[in-house]
Structure formats: C-alpha cells, structure tokens
Amino acid sequence: MLLADKTVIVSGTGPGLGREIALAAMREGANVVLGARNADRLAEIADEVDPTGARVVWQPTDITDHAQTEALAALAVKRFGTIDALVNCAALDTVAGGLEQTSWDDLRAVLETNLVGSLAMTKAAMPALRRDGGAVVFVGSQVDMKVVVDHPQLAYAASKAGLRTAAHYLAQEYGPDRVRVNTVSPGWMLGPPVEAYLGYMSAAQQVSREAVLADLEQKMALPYLASDGDTAEAVVFLASDRARGITGQTLLVNAGEYMR
Template sequence: MSFENKVVIVTGSSSGIGASTAIEFAKEGAQVVLVGRNEAKLKNVLEQCEKVGKKPLVVKADVSNDDDARIIINKTIEHFEKLDVLVNNAGTDEEHDILKDDFMESHDRIMNINLRAPVYITHLAIPYLIKSKGNIINVASVVGIVTGGFEDSTSYCISKAGISHFSRSVALKLAPYGIRVNIVSPGPVYTDILNHSSQKDVMYEQFKLATALKRVSEPKEIADLILFLASDKAKGITGSNFVADNGILVK
C-alpha cells in the first residue's frame, strides 16, 4: 500500500493507535500531519516517522477547541496545499459515574473530544477532501456496539456509538463526491488511556478474559487496518464498521 505524497492528518497521534498509524503512513511515503497536545510525545513520534519516511508536520492542538481545529486544517493546507486522508483518532476517557454530582463535567469533556471534535474537523476538511476524492477513517470502539460491563463509562460508550452513526450518515452524504468514510472499532488495545489507570494490570487481565482470543491488541494492529481502509484496496468500502476486538462480540 503506497501513500506516496498523500497528505494524511492523524489526530491524537502523540501515542497509542494514533502514533502507530502516523508511523505506518510515514513508512508508506505519506506526508503526515501529527496532531496532539503533548509536545514531548509528538517530538518522539516525529523522530520515529523521520527514521522511516518524510518529516511530518507537527500541529500542537486541542481538537476540542474550535480555534485549534481550524488551525489543524489551515496549517495542513498552507504547508501541503491539499488533504487526502483524515484519521479522527483523538479520544479520551475518565472515571465518571452518572450517580455523582460532577458527572456532567466529565460527560462534556468526553463528548467534546470524542464526538464533537471529529464532527467539526470533518466539516472543515470536506472541501479539501472533495478536491482530492480522499477519505475519512473514524476510530470508534467496540463499546459503541455493546456496553456490557462498562456502566461507569457511560459517556465514552455514548461518544463511540455517536461517532459510528455520524460516520455512516456522512458516508452517504459524501459518496456522490467520491469521498469514502469508514469506522474502525477496536476492542482492548495497549494504549495510554488504559496505561494511565492505577488498575491497568488488573484491567488488561480482565480484558483478555473478555475476548475469545484471550489477548489485547497492539496499536500497530489497528494502524494496519486504518491504512487498509485509507488505501485504494478499499476503494469499494464506505460506511462500514470494521471491528478488531479479539472476539469480544462473539462471546
């Protein structure tokens, strides 16, 4: 899969799935735009991309901030003069309990980053994707399909279900323009969201037990799927949700 001189934005590319996706695109010749909030982590990913491909453009931004969202698109176009692929990967979760008084504060933070931000960034990117007949990959989650055992991740589950429905709706809207829109829904993956938890070891073991294959995915596995969907090999695929959950849904 060659992405030679294709321009690819990857939000949330400072670590985890986003970082792996950026590196894999760089390996295939893409001009990558790294987007994240942690400068030190972004620099690390930039260096890894440079080792295998072209030097990326780094945009330090908070995707949930509308001004920053516009900066992401504007800097990309100013630097590369086009956009071919948008990967809406940035996401967050935090402990939140609908029975507690501070629930709505957490809910709004999660929804703004996980759902509102990709909707707005997509809106901003569409004129340029029409010109390139590009495509969009939105990273959702298996918990957007089934929520069993995640009663304290209500808002996260809602946001991921929302991004899936948004993607299908936009896929239909943009099909006449030659733009494809697809969804990747990972199950448990070794990422910073989980690694920051004080109970990460216990959680990973629980996640393994919840899967048919008794394993947790590496970020590169999800990156490989994203690259496939962004490539011409998937030119007949749009509005589809690709699940990589190690068999959670079949248990």
C-alpha cells in the same frame, strides 16, 4: 505502499494508538500531519516518524477549538498541497461511571471532544478531501456496542456511538464527492492504557501481569489481545485506495471478543 504520495492528518497523536497510526502511515509512504494538545509529545513522535522532517509536520491542536482544527487542516494543505485522509483519533476517555457517577460537566466535556471536536476536525478537512476524493476514519470503540458491566463508561460510550452514527450520515452526504467515511472500533487494545491496567490489576490481585493478560485473552476468539498496532493497520487500510469500495462501515478490531 498503501499510502504512497498521500497526505494523512492524524488528530490526537498520543503515545499509543495515534503514534502507531502515524508510524504505519509513514511506513506506507504517506506525508503525515500530526495534531494533539501536548507540543512536547508531538515533537517527539514527529521526530520518530521522520527525523528529517521532510514528510512530517505537526502543530499543537485542541479539537474543541474550531479555529485550531481549521489551522491544522490549513497547515496540511500549505505544506503538502492536499489532504487525502483524515484519521480522527483524539478522544477524552478518562471519565468512568454510569449516570449517577457522571457529572453533567464531565458528560459535556466528553461529548464536546469525542463527538463535536471530531466533527469539527472533519469539517475543517472536508474542502480539501472533496477536491480529489479521500477518506475519513473515525476511531470508535467496542464499548458503544458491548456494555462493560464492571467498568462502565456511559459518557465515552455514548460519544462513540454518536460518532459512529454520524459517520453513516457523512458517508451518504459526501459519497457523491468520492469521500469515504468509516469507523475502526477496537476492543481491549494492548498499548499504554491497557499496560497500565495490567499493572494495576496485577498489584491489586497479587498475581503476575501475565496472569491478568491471560484472563483477558481467554475471552477472545483468538488467543491473543489485539494491539494498538493492529488497530493502526486497519486504519491505514481504510485510509487507502485499497478500500475505495468501502464506506459507512464499522470494523471491529478485537480478536473476536465481540461479533456482530
């Protein structure tokens, strides 16, 4: 098992990617610490991850509140003794539009969550990560490298680009402590948000869900739309000792839609 006896924090444990990461980490032997704003959803996912509660703990966490990020890191250490990996999955991704359509308040909110909040969570976990070496994995996005013309997300893309650059600096800063920092950047990712998109486009175009999906898949090098489960597998790998020689890198999980 890739994460046997490791303790992994997953911030932003929602019904899609965060849940898949938590389940994959548990499957690979980890103790899992879950944080997100929605307490009811956290409780449901924690029960799914480990109904016994022996290897999972959770706490409502808003990563824009630095006291709450510190509390989640402290909970991990109190319950399991250490932090071996942190996965920063929490994100605000609902603000769409270019410069003319994006309010300053919305831009600040996206940056405060996706960039500042993720860095705050990382700072809170770093003392434990530095003790024995560990891994930080940021969940980025392909949109900070490939502009989506028909669905612009200026604020979201800028925040993820900033986070990817920050990962390079953190990899250099904490490399001497054997802390690795990498980014996994999905493209189209089959999960709850994309399923909603497929349903919307199916109704708008009066075609089947399968037809909309096929149109997306034909843009990929692989005849396949990568899922949130596929992204979770990449995250788990980078969090594990199998990736001990990898830091400061970005791994695209996109079925080859965009290559660099």
